[in-house]
Amino acid sequence: MIAKNTLTLMSLWLYFILFGITYGQRNIIIKVGSEPFNLNSNYLINGVDSIRIDLFKFYIGNQRGDYQLVDASDVDTYQLPFDDKFLIIGMDSVTNTSGKLDGVFDPLLGMYWAWNTGYIQLKIKGNCYSQGFNSSFDYHIGGYQVPYLTYKVVKVQSNNAPLTIDLKHFFSVLPIYSTPKIMLPGPIAQEIFYNFTSSFK
Amino acid sequence: MMRWFIFLLIGIPLISLMFVPIDGLFYRPEKWPKPIYNFRDNPLTFEGYTLGRTLFYDPILSKDSTISCSSCHLQFTAFAHVDHPTSHGINSRAGKRNAPGLMNLAWYPNFHWDGGVLSLNGQAINPLTHPDEMGETLEGVLVKLNRNEAYKSEFKKVFGTERITTSHLLKALAQFTVSLVSANSKYDSVMRKESSFNEQEQRGYSLFLKHCNQCHTAPLFTNFEFKANGIGPNALINDSGRRVITGKASDAYLFRIPTLRNIEYSFPYMHDGRITKLKDVIHHYANSSNWVYPISKELKLKNNSLSPEDQKDLIKFLKTLTDKEFLFNPSFGYRLK
Structure with missing residues (x-):
């Protein structure tokens, strides 16, 4: 069985070398300041509070309509199957509503609003400890209707470098105490989305 | 000359057969606007329609196998829910809204009383997963269907794959519901x-x-x-x-x-x-x-x-x-x- 897989891989490689077709890839590195980001780890924010993330998923795509659902619980998803210089965080209205519903768009993945059609672009859930108090938060961030769009094109610094995301500032400005829960598009969701996109370096 | 004659003799009936609608399958009534449903994304087949029809009437889709789509959408009342002001689901739970009749859905730009659902394919997720309706999860439905040999072979006939996915389930259901054309009053x-x-x-x-x-x-x-x-x-x-x-x-x-x-x-x-x-x-x-x-x-x-x-x-x-x-x-x- 292993031999068969190896053979398939080798023949694929041969195919790529012979025909010069390579599917570009780009790795994502997620950090919090100088530390690597992991689920269920504590990070110091604003000097005094400590934040811990239980769930972290977001969509990233390119201008040709390819998308990847990056999920912090599965590091394999940190490897994007495309290497475009311009990447898209969020989705336009066509992608949101075209009813593809398979692959990375499968509603099974928990990123689909069935009753108000559209995809959740960023899902983040966790806790914040501040002066002995524990506050939980849960954000489902999305929206494609004017004015509360969640869509941004980001430019990657260089062609070969991995895409680095630094969540330190994003964590420090989450409205954990004023709005601990968001399940709908709207102005605060949009603000959280844009703070998230500014994490892309 | 003879060859042309044979060609016409066989060809004309064959070609005209292609335009005879299969009973029950979607058709566009004369002088009606162009349908909005994207048939290219989900090409109608008799097998797909039949599979959707079987699913529509099967309570396997609900959490405790008590409620099917047809529990609230009865054909004899234009697929609405007679005598029930609002829909009802598993464990006799009542919903908030009147289950609407299902007909001519290919022309709808959006669905539900509030228009929140923008594709017929995605619509079925709502009744499937709503706690006051079928109360199931997509994972749960797919596990049940993938365990069922009869469904597995029917899905394979329509979509050509071994494993039933979310989009297969939704597209099969849509092939049936989009075919509910009422235009002969x-x-x-x-x-x-x-x-x-x-x-x-x-x-x-x-x-x-x-x-x-x-x-x-x-x-x-x-x-x-x-x-x-x-x-x-x-x-x-x-x-x-x-x-x-x-x-x-x-x-x-x-x-x-x-x-x-x-x-x-x-x-x-x-x-x-x-x-x-x-x-x-x-x-x-x-x-x-x-x-x-x-x-x-x-x-x-x-x-x-x-x-x-x-x-x-x-x-x-x-x-x-x-x-x-x-x-x-x-x-x-x-x-x-």
Whole structure:
């Protein structure tokens, strides 16, 4: 069985070398300041509070309509199957509503609003400890209707470098105490989305 | 020469066979607008339609295998839920809204009383997963279907794959629901000049064109917009309608203008099913003193001068929208396995 897989891989490689077709890839590195980001780890924010993330998923795509659902619980998803210089965080209205519903768009993945059609672009859930108090938060961030769009094109610094995301500032400005829960598009969701996109370096 | 003759002899019947609609499958009635549903994304086949039909009638889709789509969408009442003001689900839980009739869905730009659902394919996720309806999860349904050898082989015939996925399930269901075309009522035959209205129906039709057609626009008998019809918010059910979707204050208590096709059979009426009799619905529209805010301008502008006689005539016309062929078409009914 292993031999068969190896053979398939080798023949694929041969195919790529012979025909010069390579599917570009780009790795994502997620950090919090100088530390690597992991689920269920504590990070110091604003000097005094400590934040811990239980769930972290977001969509990233390119201008040709390819998308990847990056999920912090599965590091394999940190490897994007495309290497475009311009990447898209969020989705336009066509992608949101075209009813593809398979692959990375499968509603099974928990990123689909069935009753108000559209995809959740960023899902983040966790806790914040501040002066002995524990506050939980849960954000489902999305929206494609004017004015509360969640869509941004980001430019990657260089062609070969991995895409680095630094969540330190994003964590420090989450409205954990004023709005601990968001399940709908709207102005605060949009603000959280844009703070998230500014994490892309 | 002989060869051409044989070609024509075999070819013409073969080609004409391609245009004979398979009983039950979707068709576009003459002079109707272009359907909105994306058939290229989900090409209709008889196998796909049949699979969707089997699923529609199978309670396997609900959490405890007690409720199927057809529990709230019965064919003989135009796939609405007779005698139940709002839909009901597993463990006798009641929903918030009146299960609407299912017909001519290929022409709908969006679905539900609030228009929140933008594709027919994605619609079925809502009743499947709502705790007050089928209460299941997509994971749960797919596990059950993938364990069922009969379903596995049917899905394989339609989609060519071993494993049943979310989009296979939704597309199969949509192949059936998109095929529920109702376009053969007496009204339709009059429009095709195959029969004619009697005097009372004709008077009702003139009243309809004057008072109702602006919102319940023929041939689909809805313009798909969201309006407030003056019945006022339901004090027992907290439901602000279209506002839930758009977040706009001006959309509060607006609900979809429903189709009037098969209206005789799809009682009870209104988004929360609060009116049981068609004559009471007409009475509501004909008496502005009954109206409660909000009231959309289309209704406000009416001079609602419908005499009791007018109201009777109008009902006679509305009954010409009953399509018995649709209501009793065996191709839409429960499929014996």
